[in-house]
Amino acid sequence: AQNSPSQASPTYNLTLPYHNPIPGGLRVGMSIYMQGVASEHMKRFFVNFEVGQGQGADVAFHFNPRFDGWDKVVLNSKQNGSWGNEERKMSMPFHKGAAFELVFMVMMEHFKVVVNGTPFHEFKHRIPLQMVTHLHVDGDLMLQSINFIGGQPPSNQMPMPAKALPTMEGPPAFNPPLEEPSLSRATYPTAKSFVINFKVGSSGDVALHINPRVTEGAVVRNSFLNGSWGSEERKVPYNPFGPGQFFDLSVRCGADRFKVYANGQHLFDFSHSLSAFQRVDLVEIHGDVTLSYFQI
Structure with a gap:
């Protein structure tokens, strides 16, 4: 489908660490869609929604799968340099050596995480969405693509042709x-x-x-x-x-x-x-x- 005015073009075959601005900033109704492959020797990886790009930046949402004998996903936030109350999901939706689809849907009250089409967790907002500026991904994975859907387009995004199929607002x-x-x-x-x-x-x-x-x-x-x-x-x-x-x-x-x-x-x-x-x-x-x- 033609990229609508609310969809940025996907980025492919990314080099880690990925640490870049979120096009147009974060807003309710936005989805961040990732495709990747977990390392066969995966120990952990993380996805951070950060306030700025500095080394000590606050983290509105830290998503951190860990293969450590007690396989789990750790979820947290960091404010003023200090980590908050940790949430843990003692289940692992990722598999070593396997491809995955990871989606973060930005809702009014929480981030909704969907893995391989199945809802996984909801993480309540602890930092205002409008403060989030960057996405940071790193760890034991190959990141194939990232697509930001529902945010404002980059300034160089071309508008849709006048004679095109109707646009559809909101998450996919x-x-x-x-x-x-x-x-x-x-x-x-x-x-x-x-x-x-x-x-x-x-x-x-x-x-x-x-x-x-x-x-x-x-x-x-x-x-x-x-x-x-x-x-x-x-x-x-x-x-x-x-x-x-x-x-x-x-x-x-x-x-x-x-x-x-x-x-x-x-x-x-x-x-x-x-x-x-x-x-x-x-x-x-x-x-x-x-x-x-x-x-x-």
């Missing part, structure tokens, strides 16, 4: 059902084929049909207009769709074409019929795929 939906009028990020464990259609509900026309065929190693694109399929396109510079692989798909809508990016890299363009494009009101997804979240 996680593990949604497979037919939704919106699209963004997905993962799938074992796959042969799946389909993404940008569709006109009233006529059944499809302005863009994306069909990754894993067994063929192909990414097929086409359109279905006035009862007929058009010319099939298959050529791509690389194929991001492999069995068990995470991927992030962004479909940007221009005046005469769709521009599709996978994991931050341009994958293909597809020219569209303007009349069909202007009537698209449904995104249809089915096949061997599990959605993690979507946003339009």
Whole structure:
């Protein structure tokens, strides 16, 4: 889906420690979505929501999984240089050597933590949200991507084209059902084929049909207009769709074409019929795929 005015572009393959400003600052309704892989020899890692970037910065929320024989996740805050009352979850949602999806949803009264689509913990705010400026991540993990959703865009963010699908405010939906009028990020464990259609509900026309065929190693694109399929396109510079692989798909809508990016890299363009494009009101997804979240 096209990045809306309230969504910053994802950052990929990050070097640790990650210690950077939160685009537009923290606010209610914002979600921070991370993908990574826990080290096979993981002992611990942390995610800090910090007030400033200095060495002694206050920490509004410290999220700290620890593999230490009594596997647990420690949650805390630090104010005026002193740690507060520690909260502990004596359960471990991460697995050594395994990929994970970690989401922090900023609610009015607390941070809601979701791991691999399952709610894990709610941590009540101890420091005002508006004071948080930086995100700090480090430890025994490989950080594949971070996406800030629902915050103000960076100053160089381009606005949406006038003729694009409607924007959706607020946090994304996680593990949604497979037919939704919106699209963004997905993962799938074992796959042969799946389909993404940008569709006109009233006529059944499809302005863009994306069909990754894993067994063929192909990414097929086409359109279905006035009862007929058009010319099939298959050529791509690389194929991001492999069995068990995470991927992030962004479909940007221009005046005469769709521009599709996978994991931050341009994958293909597809020219569209303007009349069909202007009537698209449904995104249809089915096949061997599990959605993690979507946003339009």
